[in-house]
Amino acid sequence: MLIxxxxxxxxxxxxxxxxxxxxxxxxxxxxGEYIAITGPSGSGKSTLLHILGCLDxxxxxxxxFDEKRVDGLSEREIAGIRxxxxxxxxxxxxLLPRINILQNVGVPLFYAGExxxxxxxxxxxxxxxxDMEHRALHSPNELSGGEKxxxxxxxxxxxxxxxxxxxxxxxxxxxxxxxxxxxxxxxLNEEGxxxxxxxxxxxxxxxxxxxxxxxDGMIEKQ
Amino acid sequence: xxxFREFVTIGFNNLRVYRLRSTLSLIGIxxxxxxxxxxxxxxxxxxxxxxxxxxxxxTELISIFPKPVYFEQSENYSVxxxxxxxxxxxxxxxxxxxxxxxxxNITEMIQKGHELGKECVVVWGIDVDFQDIxxxxxxxGRFINRIDIDMRRNICAIEMNRVAQKALKGTPKIGxxxxxxxxxxxxxxxxxxxxxxxxxxxxxxxxxxxISVLEEEGSENKGYYAKAVSEDRLSNATYEIETILQSRRxxxxxxxxxxxxxxxxxxxxxxxxxxxxxxxxxxLSLLVGSIGIMNVMLVSVGERTREIGIRIALGALRSDxxxxxxxxxxxxxxxxxxxxIIVGLIxxxxxxxxxxxxxxxxxxxxxxxxxxxxxxxxxxxxxPAFKASKLDPIEALRxx
Ligand SMILES: Nc1ncnc2c1ncn2[C@@H]1O[C@H](COP(=O)(O)OP(=O)(O)O)[C@@H](O)[C@H]1O
Ligand SMILES: [Mg+2]
Numbered sequence: 340m341l342i343x344x345x346x347x348x349x350x351x352x353x354x355x356x357x358x359x360x361x362x363x364x365x366x367x368x369x370x371g372e373y374i375a376i377t378g379p380s381g382s383g384k385s386t387l388l389h390i391l392g393c394l395d396x397x398x399x400x401x402x403x404f405d406e407k408r409v410d411g412l413s414e415r416e417i418a419g420i421r422x423x424x425x426x427x428x429x430x431x432x433x434l435l436p437r438i439n440i441l442q443n444v445g446v447p448l449f450y451a452g453e454x455x456x457x458x459x460x461x462x463x464x465x466x467x468x469x470d471m472e473h474r475a476l477h478s479p480n481e482l483s484g485g486e487k488x489x490x491x492x493x494x495x496x497x498x499x500x501x502x503x504x505x506x507x508x509x510x511x512x513x514x515x516x517x518x519x520x521x522x523x524x525x526x527l528n529e530e531g532x533x534x535x536x537x538x539x540x541x542x543x544x545x546x547x548x549x550x551x552x553x554x555d556g557m558i559e560k561q
Numbered sequence: 562x563x564x565f566r567e568f569v570t571i572g573f574n575n576l577r578v579y580r581l582r583s584t585l586s587l588i589g590i591x592x593x594x595x596x597x598x599x600x601x602x603x604x605x606x607x608x609x610x611x612x613x614x615x616x617x618x619x620t621e622l623i624s625i626f627p628k629p630v631y632f633e634q635s636e637n638y639s640v641x642x643x644x645x646x647x648x649x650x651x652x653x654x655x656x657x658x659x660x661x662x663x664x665x666n667i668t669e670m671i672q673k674g675h676e677l678g679k680e681c682v683v684v685w686g687i688d689v690d691f692q693d694i695x696x697x698x699x700x701x702g703r704f705i706n707r708i709d710i711d712m713r714r715n716i717c718a719i720e721m722n723r724v725a726q727k728a729l730k731g732t733p734k735i736g737x738x739x740x741x742x743x744x745x746x747x748x749x750x751x752x753x754x755x756x757x758x759x760x761x762x763x764x765x766x767x768x769x770x771x772i773s774v775l776e777e778e779g780s781e782n783k784g785y786y787a788k789a790v791s792e793d794r795l796s797n798a799t800y801e802i803e804t805i806l807q808s809r810r811x812x813x814x815x816x817x818x819x820x821x822x823x824x825x826x827x828x829x830x831x832x833x834x835x836x837x838x839x840x841x842x843x844x845l846s847l848l849v850g851s852i853g854i855m856n857v858m859l860v861s862v863g864e865r866t867r868e869i870g871i872r873i874a875l876g877a878l879r880s881d882x883x884x885x886x887x888x889x890x891x892x893x894x895x896x897x898x899x900x901x902i903i904v905g906l907i908x909x910x911x912x913x914x915x916x917x918x919x920x921x922x923x924x925x926x927x928x929x930x931x932x933x934x935x936x937x938x939x940x941x942x943x944x945p946a947f948k949a950s951k952l953d954p955i956e957a958l959r960x961x
Contacts, residue, residue, distance in 0.1 A: 394874055394954050415878060422876020433871045433958070437578050438571075450876035452562050494875070 341405065341502070341533060342368040342391060348399035349386050349556075360386040361556045364400065368535070370501070373528040375544045376537045378553030384537040385506055387553065391535060392425050392504045393417050422450050426495030428505035432487040434479040434494075440466065441475040444494045451498055465493040469523060485516035492523055496532075503527055505536045509543070521546065563881070572889040575861070576896070586857040587897035589850025590937060594901025594930050595908065596843035600836050601926040602909035606918035607832050621665070621792050622694070623799050623820045625649070625785035625806070649785055649816070653809060657787070661801035663794040666690050667787040671775045675741040680728040681765045684717075684741050686775030694788045695754045697769075702735040702750030709749075710771040717746035720767035721753055728766050739768070746770055787818070795820050847933065850897070851941035858890050858945035869949055870957025883950035890942020891935055898934025902927055 347364035350357055360383045368374065368391075376384050389395040390402060393409055402409045404420060412420075421427075426447075434443045444465050445458035453461070466472045469489040479487060488508060495503055505524065509517030517540065525546060528534040536543050544550050552559045576583045627649075649669065657667050671686035689707050691697070697704055697718075704718050719725055719733055726732060729739070738745045752769070789798035802818040810816075862869075869882055906922060913920035 389955055392874070394958075418873075418876050418878045421874060427874050429958070433867070433874075435868055435871065437574055446872065447875045449564060449567050450872075450878075450881065452564070454564050455567070458564075498876075 340367055340403070341370045342366070343403045344390070344397065344400065346400040347390065347397040347402060349383070349390065349395070350398050359556055361390075361397070363557060364397070366551070366558065368533065370533055371528070371531055372533050372535075373525075373546070373548045374533075374535045374551060375547035375549070376535065376551045376553065377539055377544055379539070382553040383556040384553055386556075388504055388506050388535070388537050392427060393420050418450070422447055423498050424500050424502055426492075426498070426500040426503045428488070428491050428495050428503065428508045430507040430510040432479070432484075432491045432511075434487055434490060436479055439476050439478055440471065440482070440490045443479065443490060444497050447494060447498045462493070462497055465497040466490070468496065469493045483516075484512050485519060488512060488516075488520050489523070492520070492527075496527065500532070502533045502535070505534070505538075507538050507540075508536065509538065509540050518542070563884075568885050568888045569892065571885055572892040575889060576893060579857075579861070582857060582860075583893055583896075586853045587850075587893065587900070589846060589853045590894055590897030590934060591850075591901045591904065593843050593847030593850050593937070594898045594934055595905040596839065596846060597933050598902050598905025598926055598930045599908045599912070600839045600843065601929045602906060602921060602923070603912060603916060603918060604832065604836050605921045605923050605926060606909070606913055607916070608829070609921060610918045611829050621789040621795055621798075621820070623664075623787040623789065623795070623802065623818050625667075625787060625802055625816055625818045627815055627817075648783065649806075653806060654785070656809060657802055657805055660805055661798065663789055663797035663801055665788045665790040665798075666694050667785060667802075668694055669772065669783060669785050671772055671783050673742070673775060673778075677728040677739075677741065677766065680724050682728065682741060683765050683767050684775070685767060685769045686772035687769050688772050691769070691786075694786055697752050697754045700751045700753055702748070704750050704752055705769055705771055710773050713773040713777070714771060715744060715746050715774060716749045716770070718750040718752050718769045719748060720769070721751050722764060722766070724764045724766040741768065744774070789820070847937050851894075851937045854890060854893055854937070854941035855945060857893075858886060858942055859948070861889070862886060862945045862949040865949075866952060866957045866960040869952050870954045870960065873952075873954040874958065879950040882952075883946045886946035886949045887939065887942045890946065891938030894934040894938030894941070895931065898930055898937075901934070902930040905930065 344364050344366045347361055347366075348359070349361040350359050352358075364387065366387075376387060378384050386395070390397055393404065396402065396410050404424075409417065409420075434440070435446065441459060441462050444462035448458040448461055463472060463475060466475055469492050471486065471489045471493060474482060474486060474490070479490070482490065488511075492508075495505075503524065508524070509520055512520060521540075521543060524534050524536060536547065538544075654667055654669060657664055668688045668690035670688065670691060673684045673686070675682040675684055685691075687705060689705075689710065692704055699718075700721055702718070705716065708714075709716055717739065719729075719739075721732075733739070733748050733751065735748055735750065737748050739748060740746070746768070754767075787798065787802060789795045799818040799820055803814070803816065806816045806818075807814055872882065873879075906926070910920050
């Protein structure tokens with residue numbers, strides 16, 4: 340089993356009121372799955388995705404990645420998982436503003452310890468895969484939304500991760516561009532990667548082989 | 562392993578984007594480093610001046626004289642005039658030679674001032690040990706020896722310098738006669754001595770004659786000069802001379818032994834005190850500067866919260882974030898440091914002639930400037946960098 344959460348809870352208690360974002364989450368994900376997570380706004384989709392991506396740790400319960408408990412791993416090991424095993428794609432693209440597209444795509448390679456020539460070569464390869472190599476030397480704010488998201492996908496796959504996590508990747512795109520991006524995710528899944536997409540886009544739910552719908556922090560029974 | 566150059570590139574990138582803000586934040590550092598470099602350079606210059614002067618004067622030399630009663634001031638020189646009430650005697654000399662173990666050699670001499678043309682001439686009546694103590698090198702002919710002194714020969718050796726050339730209208734010839742006062746001397750040698758006792762403000766001509774010749778004319782301005790066995794025994798030697806003379810004068814402190822090495826070391830101490838004071842001011846401005854840098858870095862961390870979240874999501878370690886901001890602060894400070902070093906050296910270059918010290922660009926000065934700026938960079942960058950590295954990536958990614 341690639342990922343398993345049992346009785347996962349997430350409670351935010353920073354603000355004036357406690358917010359239970361996730362409760363009693365039981366979830367198992369196998370290698371190569373294509374999963375859509377849906378649900379209304381505030382239902383805990385992003386929180387769940389952050390836990391799956393090892394950016395966050397559930398307050399209660401147990402999260403195993405590759406059979407290993409994540410809360411037992413060192414910071415270095417967790418950073419390694421985020422860097423090499425997981426590729427993140429965000430709703431607002433999250434490209435770094437002051438460096439060009441090629442450098443943006445190369446950031447995960449930098450944290451993987453690669454030298455500049457390799458970073459540039461592999462980042463360029465990744466850009467080719469999403470048909471963005473002609474924009475390599477542009478700054479992110481010179482790109483359209485769809486192009487930004489393609490570049491972000493190139494960055495997500497540059498370290499050849501086996502899991503792609505996307506948080507409403509089409510939320511800021513028009514229908515046609517969104518479809519384009521969805522096709523890319525389909526392609527990445529066909530390559531054998533596990534793809535997990537958070538979205539209320541019905542088209543995604545249709546393409547995904549499995550749909551998990553959240554309601555008030557709980558997974559609805561199918 | 563990280564490719565550390567990338568941190569530097571990222572740092573430069575951000576500083577370029579926030580050019581105006583970065584430059585403004587640097588003013589404090591620039592002033593601080595400028596001050597540090599200026600005093601370091603002037604300090605080095607005065608140290609080298611003192612070293613040179615010490616060498617010229619002879620560091621182990623000591624002069625012994627009765628405490629002056631009054632000073633005689635003339636246009637070109639000032640001489641301390643003492644009473645002849647308790648003159649030093651040959652027996653004093655012998656006693657010092659015998660009992661003062663730190664004293665290498667001691668000699669007596671008489672100095673008389675004359676004029677030759679427009680130039681001032683100091684006629685030195687010297688004894689045999691003078692050559693050893695003053696380290697006299699013979700350029701031509703010979704120096705004054707024991708027989709000259711015993712026979713009271715009217716001969717002289719001339720210290721070769723610019724003034725001598727001028728007064729004698731060219732290089733004098735061995736065998737020529739020169740006259741001072743109402744006496745003529747035959748030149749037997751041209752010499753150059755290495756050690757001087759007196760810091761002169763104008764150059765003078767020096768002529769050496771047998772002490773016995775001047776003794777005939779009375780013993781005004783008789784002086785005693787000694788040499789310590791080594792430089793580090795200098796203060797021992799002056800102490801020994803003073804105590805021996807005091808015991809030989811029924812406990813009265815009539816004579817003072819002073820070394821010019823110590824005098825110059827005192828000057829050095831004064832410069833050091835000045836350096837400390839100015840250095841304190843410099844440190845203060847560096848502190849103020851580093852608070853400015855810290856402020857800018859904190860603002861930068863706040864503005865780039867989202868970037869930090871993204872980097873962590875992409876696999877950055879907390880130490881990567883820490884290092885990135887720290888290196889950025891250090892680059893900022895080094896940039897300020899380089900400007901400060903240049904400005905500081907320019908100020909030192911202007912100030913050095915005014916302070917009568919040589920202008921020196923030493924690596925030590927540059928090293929001090931760079932070290933200080935790196936230090937300030939670390940000092941001011943550490944807290945903001947630490948704060949950045951402690952951000953929760955989830956919060957950082959939600960940050961608008
Ligand atoms: N950092 C946080 N601090 C406090 N509450 C939070 C935080 N992140 C999310 N929440 C709350 O948790 C719930 C789930 O949020 P989220 O996972 O972002 O939902 P979704 O992505 O489905 O819209 C919401 O009620 C939200 O307000
Ligand atoms: Mg969300």
